[in-house]
Every structure is written in C-alpha cells, then in structure tokens.
Amino acid sequence: MEHVAVDEVDNAVQPAAVMRRLTDELGCEDLAINYYELAPGDSFAFAYHEHSVQEEVFVVLSGTATWETESGTVTVGPNEAIRFGPGERQRGWNRTDEDGEGERVRALALGAPLSYGDQPKTAPCPECGEDAPVSIGRPDDDPEAVVTTCDDCGTEVGRWVRGDDGDNERVV
Template identity: 60%
Template sequence: MEKTAVADLDDSIQAAAVMRHLTEPLGLTDFAMNYYELEPGDSFAFAYHNHAVQEEVFYVISGIATFETEDGPVEVAPGEVIRFDRTEFQRGWNRGDERVVALALGAPLEYGKQVKLRHCPNCGEKTDNDLDRADDEAAVIACCKECGTETGRWYRGSMEGEVP
C-alpha cells in the first residue's frame, strides 16, 4: 500500500497552473496518474496530441474542461469522465471562468511515440513539435520539427507564447 498527499508533491512545469505526478509516489507500475488544476486559459497538455500506445481518461472533479478533438470541442463537467483511445488526437482546456480540477489516468504507463501538433508561425500551419527543457531547467520549450521555430515556452505556473 502507498499513500500520499497531493499537496505535498512537487509541481511540474506544465501548461496547467498545477500539475502533480502521482505515478511514482504511489508506486504505480502499469498506469500513469496525474493531478491537475487549470486556471482559465490553461491546458492539460503542451499541444494537441495523441499517444501511440496509451489510452487516457480524464475525471473532472470541479470546473468544466473543454477537450479539442477531431470531432470538435467536447465539454466535460464535474463528475464526468472522458476517454481517449490510442492514436486519438486531443487537448483539454479550461475555457471557463472557474478553476478546473481533474485527474488524468493513462494505461499502459508508457506513452509510446507522441505526435504533438502546435501552430508554427513560420510554417503557417500546425506541425509536429519537440518538447525540451531549457538549458537552465526553468522552462519547457516547444519547437517545430519542420523548421525549428519556437512555438511555446512554459515556466512553472505560467506560460508564454501560447495560442489557445
């Protein structure tokens, strides 16, 4: 048995105000689990993306999350759950005025190859992006795989250059 308090865990640099990894503290070996708090305009992910091998489930505890999907936007209210199959593109946002609190569950634990689509101002369209840490480890940076242009930069609790 493993037990942890979410508030005691370190916050991760993400596109969300708060993101805490629960996988390792709970000793999970077969699936991933993350806790999120999204301020208005925040997102669960750095890009519209998919996972080659992992299914994802989001359980919304409070607020309303809006997921960008291939079929259009889908709102998920408190007490509701949404599942994305392997290879299904999605990105969840807080488009409302209230903070969104949610859990994300993924199985298997590994993501596999991900395609991360973000708008590249140089290419003029959504392109696949690489995500890397800045040299000082203080930020996560997204860069277009086609031309190398930076398409986003996030610091703990804030983001720059994000186009929802």
C-alpha cells in the first residue's frame, strides 16, 4: 500500500496551473495518474494529441472542462468522466471566462497502460499560419521552462514557466 498527500507532490511545469504526477509517488506499475488544477484558459496538454497505446480517462472533480476532439467539442462537468481510447485525438481546456474570473477545474487523469506509445501533437503555428506538428522540450536559455516548437519551421509556439505564486503560467 502507498499513501500520498496530493498537495505535497511537486508541481510539474505544464500548461495547467497545477499538475502533480502521482504515478511514481503511489508506486503505480501500469497506470499513469495525474492531478490537475486548470485556471481559466489553461489546458491539460501542451498540444492537440493522441496516445497510440494508452487509453486516458479524465474525472472532473470540480469546475467544467471542455475537450476539443475530432468529432467536436465535449463539455464535462463536476462528477463526470470522459474516456479517450488509443488513437483518439483530443485536448482539454478550462474555457470558463478566460479573462481570469472563472472557476478552476480540478481533475484526475488516469492512463493505462503506463506507456504512452507514440504521441503525435499539433498546435497553431503563427509563422506557418496553421496547425503544425510540434515537439516539446526544455530550452537552453531556461532549463526550468517547457516549450513547444513547430517541427516545420522551428518557431516557438508556446512556453510555460513556474510563476512567483507557484502556479504554472504561459509566457508565449
């Protein structure tokens, strides 16, 4: 048995204000589990993506999350869950009042098996003028940040850092 206080797990730099990886903390061997808090405008993921071998379930604890999917937009409220099978493209957001006055989304993400497999990702590139394949990494100029970079032209399309208040924030 393993036991952990979620608030005591480090906040990973992600597009969510708070993302705490619980997988290792709980000793999970074939299940990925993450806790999220999304401020208005935040996303669960760096880009629109899919997992080639992993199914992913999100359980919304509070707030309302909105997913962009290949079949349209899906809204998930408190005490509701959504499942994406391997190969289903998606990206979830907190779309409530993106001016900063909305409620945070609190959710758990569960994925099995633990391996993600291939994860093709796309995001809007201002240079290319369309959704383009992107890569995620840490930049040389700030190894604490995480960036998404357009694979076609090399433009940085997103950068996330830890803010002074301890929450993650997007700066590009």
